[in-house]
Amino acid sequence: MMLTLPVCLSAGAAPDYLQRNGSAEAQRPEAISVGETLSLERCIEIAIKNQPNIIAAAYTVMANESRIAQAASGYYPQVGLSAAYSRYAPVSGVGGSSSAGSYNQLTNNASVTQNIYDFGRVKTQVDIQRLTTDASSSDLKTAREQVVYNVKQAYYTLLQTIKNLEVAKETVEQFQQHLQQAVGFYQVGEKAKFDVTKAEVDLSNARLNLIKAENALRLARVNLNNAMGLPYAIDYLIEDNLAFQEYGVTLNDMIEKAFKNRADIQAIIAKEKAAQQTIELRKKDYYPTVSGSATYTWAGESFPLNSGWNVGAQVSLSVFSGYLTKNQIQEAEFNLKVLRANEDTLRQSIIVDVQQYYLQLMSAQETISAANMTVEQAKENLDIANGRYGAGLGSPIDVTDANITYSNAKTAYIQALTDYKTAQASLEKAMGETR
Numbered sequence: 001m002m003l004t005l006p007v008c009l010s011a012g013a014a015p016d017y018l019q020r021n022g023s024a025e026a027q028r029p030e031a032i033s034v035g036e037t038l039s040l041e042r043c044i045e046i047a048i049k050n051q052p053n054i055i056a057a058a059y060t061v062m063a064n065e066s067r068i069a070q071a072a073s074g075y076y077p078q079v080g081l082s083a084a085y086s087r088y089a090p091v092s093g094v095g096g097s098s099s100a101g102s103y104n105q106l107t108n109n110a111s112v113t114q115n116i117y118d119f120g121r122v123k124t125q126v127d128i129q130r131l132t133t134d135a136s137s138s139d140l141k142t143a144r145e146q147v148v149y150n151v152k153q154a155y156y157t158l159l160q161t162i163k164n165l166e167v168a169k170e171t172v173e174q175f176q177q178h179l180q181q182a183v184g185f186y187q188v189g190e191k192a193k194f195d196v197t198k199a200e201v202d203l204s205n206a207r208l209n210l211i212k213a214e215n216a217l218r219l220a221r222v223n224l225n226n227a228m229g230l231p232y233a234i235d236y237l238i239e240d241n242l243a244f245q246e247y248g249v250t251l252n253d254m255i256e257k258a259f260k261n262r263a264d265i266q267a268i269i270a271k272e273k274a275a276q277q278t279i280e281l282r283k284k285d286y287y288p289t290v291s292g293s294a295t296y297t298w299a300g301e302s303f304p305l306n307s308g309w310n311v312g313a314q315v316s317l318s319v320f321s322g323y324l325t326k327n328q329i330q331e332a333e334f335n336l337k338v339l340r341a342n343e344d345t346l347r348q349s350i351i352v353d354v355q356q357y358y359l360q361l362m363s364a365q366e367t368i369s370a371a372n373m374t375v376e377q378a379k380e381n382l383d384i385a386n387g388r389y390g391a392g393l394g395s396p397i398d399v400t401d402a403n404i405t406y407s408n409a410k411t412a413y414i415q416a417l418t419d420y421k422t423a424q425a426s427l428e429k430a431m432g433e434t435r
Contacts, residue, residue, distance in 0.1 A: 031230060037237040043151050043228055050229030051147045057140040064133040071129045074122035077114040083107070106305060108298040116313070119287040124277050131274035138267030145263060145429055147227070152425035154224040159242045160418040161217040164411060168206070168213040171407045174382075175203040178399055181390060190392055198396045202403070242417045244368050247361060247424050254354050254431055261432030262350060268343045275336040282332050285325040288317035350430065357427040364420035371413040378402070378409035 031046045032038070038046075048054055089102035115122065179199040185191035225233045249257075259265060292313045298305040318325070385402035388394030 031228075032233050032236050034234055035237065037239060039239045040152065040155050040241055043155055043224065043238075044148050046230065047147050047151045047228040048144060051143075052229065053143045054140070054147055057136070057143040061133060061136045061140055064129065064136045068126060068129040068133060071122065071125040074115055074118075074125070077112050080109075080111045080113075082109045082111075103301050106298075106300060106302075108305070109295060110297075111293065111295040113291060113293045116290040116292050118289040119284050121281065121284050121289070124281040124284065128274050128277045128281065131270050131277065135267045135270035135274065138263040138270060141263035141432075142267065145432060149425055149429040150227040151224070152428075153422055154220070154227040155238065156242065156418050156421040156425070158217070158220040158224050158238060159240060160414055161213065161220040162238075162240075163242070163414045165210075165213040165217050167407055167410045167414070168210040171403060172203070172206045172210050174403050175199065175206045178386075178389070178396070178403070179203050182396060185392070195396045198400065202400050242414075242421060244365075244417060244420060246365070247427070251355065251358050254358060254427065255351055257433075258350050258354050258431045259347065263432060264346060265343070265350070265432075268339060268346060272336060272339045272343065275332060275339055279329060279332040279336065282325060282328045285318065285321075285328070288315050290315050353430040354427065357423055357430050360423040361420065361427055364416060364423050367416040368413070368420060371409070371416040375406075375409045375413050378406040382406045 031050060036042075084105075084107045086105040086107075087102065088105060179196070179202075182191060182195040182199040186193060186196050222231075224238075225231050290313065292311075294309070294311045296307065296309045298307045300306045382402040382405070385394055385398045389396070389399050
């Protein structure tokens with residue numbers, strides 16, 4: 001059953017300087033309606049649309065796509081136009097006196113150059129840029145995974161602080177009732193002044209804890225707003241999904257899924273393929289390139305200009321470059337080996353991450369059952385302590401201890417639920433899931 005819980009109100013508007021500077025946050029339409037109840041999925045949706053990290057990664061992909069087109073420009077002819085004007089004044093005679101034979105010179109050129117055959121250089125460059133784009137797309141997915149993880153952590157922490165606040169309020173109410181009982185007994189002479197003083201101290205401590213819980217709630221709301229990319233979000237509510245639900249996936253399946261889904265693995269594999277293509281590109285420098293060119297020229301002192309044209313082909317081959325090509329190939333080969341070693345390191349890290357978060361999940365699952373039983377026992381103990389004190393048999397210390405024990409038990413149970421959810425979020429991130 002889904003329970004709607006309130007969040008601290010009145011987030012406020014963006015500062016004036018952000019509005020003056022035309023920041024993205026000030027210009028962006030508000031993503032949350034006033035009083036909207038946000039589910040975890042809705043928070044993730046908002047974050048994906050608003051987080052600057054994702055936006056930056058998306059633009060990086062677009063920039064790399066443009067580089068593909070840049071590399072492919074080598075397939076097409078290169079066309080150029082030029083125009084020049086000069087005025088010449090010949091110098092003659094003793095002392096460098098100038099003659100009257102000055103004249104104008106107009107020159108116009110139209111040229112076309114076409115790569116005819118380059119042993120696949122352009123194609124390899126295009127392939128490298130495509131693989132680089134694939135790697136940046138995987139980086140975009142990694143950014144999304146991190147944002148989703150941050151939202152989940154902030155969401156569950158906010159739920160935890162809401163429930164802790166409820167416990168703190170309940171504890172204050174219990175100590176208020178105890179104080180009323182102590183005062184009543186003291187007024188009729190059945191209890192000493194100590195009971196009243198003890199109850200007042202306990203109530204003051206409970207109120208201090210309530211203040212801390214309220215501040216923790218405000219901080220948790222700020223963190224969730226930031227995780228969603230909306231630091232000045234308006235008032236909203238969130239749904240309670242902190243209830244325990246067993247996560248039924250085996251460890252081997254999790255590791256296999258991580259190797260298949262993790263964006264950082266996909267990115268490094270794409271970089272390895274790009275590095276292999278870079279080696280091939282460097283090797284092609286040993287081969288010649290063949291290109292054709294055509295030029296049409298208009299030139300003369302005055303109109304109409306004289307015209308002429310030429311067509312030709314060119315073969316270029318580097319005979320000796322100071323071992324430049326050899327060393328460039330070696331560098332590319334070493335870079336490939338670095339990437340392969342990094343892939344091995346990453347795969348080992350993934351195995352450790354999945355195992356670690358799986359064990360945390362199992363531990364939290366076992367803790368939930370034990371913590372729930374502790375809550376039931378602490379509640380029973382509190383009822384007994386209150387009953388004995390109400391009958392004039394128990395001591396105020398027993399009531400205080402029972403209240404604190406019950407409050408701690410409920411807090412521990414909430415912590416166990418939160419630990420389970422956060423461990424699940426960590427495990428999903430380790431597996432490359434973005435849901």
